[in-house]
Amino acid sequence: MTQARTFRHGIHPAEHKALTAGRLIERIAFPDEVILPLAQHIGAPSRPLAKPGDKVYRGQIIAAEGGFVSVPLHASVTGTVSAIAKHHHPNGSLADAFVIEVEQNSPQTLYDEHATDWEEMPPSALIEHIQRGGFVGLGGAAFPTHVKLAIPEGKHARWLLINGCECEPYLTSDHRIMLEWADSIFLGVRVLARILGAEKSFIAVETNKWDAIKTLVSRIPADLACELVPLETKYPQGAEKMLIKAVLDQEVPSGKLPIDVHVVVQNVGTVAGIGDFFAFGQPLIERVVTVTGPAIRRPTTLLVPIGTRLSNILEHCGGLTEDAREILFGGPMMGTPQQFLDVPILKGTSGIVCLTEEQVKSRQEYPCIRCAACLDACPIFLNPSALGSLARTARYDEMMDYNIMDCMECGSCSYVCPSNIPLVQRFRVAKGVLREKQARGKAA
Amino acid sequence: MTRRDPQFVIATPPFAKRAVDTPAIMRHVIYALVPVMIAAVYFFGVSALLLIAVCTGTCMLLEWLLTGRGNLGNSPVRDGSAAVTGILLALTLPPGLPLWMAALGSAVAIVFGKLLFGGLGQNVFNPSLTGRAFLQACFPVALTTWSPQGGLGAFLEMRGDTLALPLLRPVFDGISAATPLARMKFESEPTDLGALLFGTIPGSLGETSAILILLGGAYLGWRRFLNWRIPVGIFATVYLFASALNMIDPGRFTDGLHHLLSGGLVLGAVFMATDPVSSPVTPRGMWLFACGIGVLVILIREFGGLPEGVMYAILLMNAATPLIDRITQPGIYGAVDHRAGRGD
Structure with missing residues (x-):
């Protein structure tokens, strides 16, 4: 094996991934109610189509995209819209959200289950289809996926870079996805590579996930121009710019985008979701969430309907410990602290990290000694x-x-x-x- | 509307934190200096012990009095930087220096070298060297009177006039010795390199044993508590510049190795020039800073009137640090202008 590639500088925080890395993805029971904010992504919020009182089906579009940089919103459960009202949003604000009461004893089958004949479709139709699926970056930023795929006039994509680094401490959802859903990932890679006309695809994974690297290498379809790239375990290896530097030794010019160096980067979870969407028509209505940290009693990796309340998830995981003082959506390096337990899981919520008093106590600040x-x-x-x-x-x-x-x-x-x-x-x-x-x- | 759950803290990420803090760095600098201090006491006996105690005590006491307003619990003296200043100053002093002079120098170091600028992190010049420069200007004779070494047997023997009363002319009787640099400069007589390395030579408390200082520096460099670029840059510059001169005229100029191991160079390069507060933060700036010190040291030693120039070289480059930082900003990732290098 050659030396794992990486970027320069960065840090090595304690990983804490063993809490959940070895556990299979577990599906949580449908809650009684889900909260679906209209703004779950970067760009314009979705426009509501369904009204209070309407019956909606799991996977049905209930709000249309609010512009090009926006995606539609799907009902993540079958049930009845009870309100469109202000609700606590994980970003700390109060935001408009659908409240859907989940139908009791419903089989929760998919609204429109079908395979898509993507090989015959032109790239522009595929891009539109992905937008219709409500896909945004699942790594945390929640940027609409189709916008990255629509290459501006005069530019072209040579490489598709799949981000499986998951460099934040504690988080293991991408790790589990790579171990368990390899076929979905490769189908997604095929679709995206066709849209972009990319010469080659790379899946970049940090070497702390050797089992995932081995699994993916053994499953790469023979006819797919796709290479697994092991990267050094270092934070922030999963940042787009660091990833491009490590894999392709290119720097994205300041103020520009990856496409300016002919690269499109997608998170591995997003790609798996897109694979499933083309395989059997499931839009972005559920996601994998790592629930972890020393302040949760039963750390695990869950498959959760979007809109499930934080409190439901904590309950499923045995509740918080006595000394819990901080709940983060995302990892400990860049995550968002939560103040309310009734906030919903969003499309971009990659993990729930529960920290103890000891981990968040404030530390005395000293003057800068210019230690560099x-x-x-x-x-x-x-x-x-x-x-x-x-x-x-x-x-x-x-x-x-x-x-x-x-x-x-x-x-x-x-x-x-x-x-x-x-x-x-x-x-x-x-x-x-x-x-x-x-x-x-x-x-x- | 639910109220915010008081159980949860509102804070900003990151929540992961490296365990080392500033007081810990200061503690480790002191640990690295312990062998050097032990050697000083071994070589120079109780005089050395008293000097270290007086310098460290004066620095800490004054910082506590002038900043903490009597409250030890949150006084900046707790961060340990004042202790480091005191120890380093003591190590630059000749063993026979009267204690009152050492106390006066320590006061200047901590007050004029550090507190008047605004305390830790704000000073332009290295505080210890500020104090030493003051002493050198006031008491040139006392600062250049070097006592010979004794072993443990001579522990209780005072060197020079340690207990002289303030403002009375101290008595320096005949037992003074020339440092290797002075012998070289004024008598053209080199000292054995092994003696330089292990420190069995006359000199200030801390400049005698190069090998213990290097060990301490290596420990700090390995733990990343000091930046290796600065000592490496200084040693390389001094060696290359001195060797070049020596090649031109071996009769007139000392060779590189002799320069490297003698005088305060090792102590200065490892513990003074690397003071993060008064040295550049950028990688290229550190190289530039180190080269400047190296060149100045040789210029002063070979062409100036003094046998030793490390102190002035470092102080001069301290003054240039803000400028160096400004002109050596690293070229950022994806910089449109690629002329700015990264230098590391």
């Missing part, structure tokens, strides 16, 4: 030390000279900082202020 650990960690080669001291005194404009807008908030600098300076938090504030300023400048 952050410079050696930053995968973008920024200078977080200088940026941090500028942010501390709100000198946001000067931060532009230090390329603050290229920061992807991966948290590597905060992780290594011996002075416990909340660098990422300060950078988020700075970026928010600067973006607002830019928007105002454009409007004026």
Whole structure:
């Protein structure tokens, strides 16, 4: 085996993946009620089609896409729409959401189960079909999948890069998907490669998942131009830019997209979902969620209908421990802390990480001693030390000279900082202020 | 509307954190200095012990008095950086220095070298060297009077005039010895390299044993508590520059190895120049900083009026650090302008 490839810099946080990596994906029982927010993805929210009182079927479209950068929303259960109302959203806001009461004793069969004859369809029709399936990136960002597949005029895609890194500590949903659903993944790869006209596909997996690498290698169809690329286990290996650097040794120019270096990146879970959609017509109505952390009694990997409440899932997993103090949607490096137990699982919720008091207690902040650990960690080669001291005194404009807008908030600098300076938090504030300023400048 | 569940903390990611914090780094620097201190006490007896105690004590006491307002619980003195300043200053002093001078130098180091700039992380110059530069300017004779070494047998024997009273002229009787650099400069007489390496030579407390300092530095470099680029850059520059001069005129210029192992170079390169606060943060900046120090050291030693130049070389490059940082920003991932290199 050749040396596993990687990018430069980055960090090695404790993985904690053994809690769930060895457990089969387990389907959770249908809850009594699901909450489906209209805004579950980047871009315009979906427009409601169904009305309160309507009976809806599992897999039926209940809200149309709100524009090109948007996807329709499907009922994740068979039942009755009881309301379209404001509800707690995992991002901390109150947002419009369908509330669907689940029909008792329903077989919960799929609304429109059929295989799609994708080999005969032109790429544009395939892209439309994927949009109709409601697909967004399942790795966490929830960017509509079809938008990445629609290549702008004058550009072309040479490589399809499937992201199976799952570099966040604790999370193992992609790991389980690769172990259990290899055939769905390869069907998805075929469809996407055909849409893009890609020369070759790569599936990139960190070497802490050798079992997944072996499984996939043994299952690659002979007629598929697809290569498994083992990558060093290092955070943030799964970030698009780091992945492209590691696999293809290319850098995406600052402010540009992967397609500018002829690459399209898709998460492995998204690809498996698309495979299933073309195989038997199931749109994005359920997803794999790792429920883990020291503060949950029974860590496991679940297959959950989108819209299932957090409280239902915690209950299924035996509940929280006494010292639970933080529940994250996503991993500990970039996840979103939750304040309410009634928030729903969204399309982009890759994991639920429950942390204890000990893990989230605040640490004393010391002055920056310019130790440069952050410079050696930053995968973008920024200078977080200088940026941090500028942010501390709100000198946001000067931060532009230090390329603050290229920061992807991966948290590597905060992780290594011996002075416990909340660098990422300060950078988020700075970026928010600067973006607002830019928007105002454009409007004026 | 449900109220926020008070059980849950509102905080921002990341929630994973490397265990090492700033006080831990300071502690490890002190651990790395322990062998050097033991060697100093072995070579120079109780005088060395008293010097280290007085310098460290003065630095810590003044920082506590001037910042903590009496509350030890949250005083910055707890982070350990004042102790490091005191120990490092002591290691640059000659063993026979009167204690009151050491205390005065420590006060200047901690107050003018650090606290007046705003405390930890804010100072431009290395605090220990600021204190030493002050002493060198005030008491040039006392700072260049080197006592010879004794072993454990001479432990209780005071070197020089350790207990002299403040402002009275200390008595330096005949038992002074020339450092290897002074012997080389003024008498053109080289010292055996083995003696330099193991430290059986006259000199300041910490500049005598190169090998113990290198061991401490290697430990800190391995734990990533100091940046290896700076000492490596200094050693390389000093060796290459001195060897080049030596090749041109061996009669006039000392050879590279002798320069490397003598005087305060090893101590300065490993423990002073690597002070993160007063050295650059960028990889290319560190190389530039190290080269600057190396060149200045040889220029001062070979062409200046002093036998030793490490202190001034480091202080001068400290002053250049903000500028160096500014002009050596790393080229970012995907930089449109590829001229900016990354330097590591």
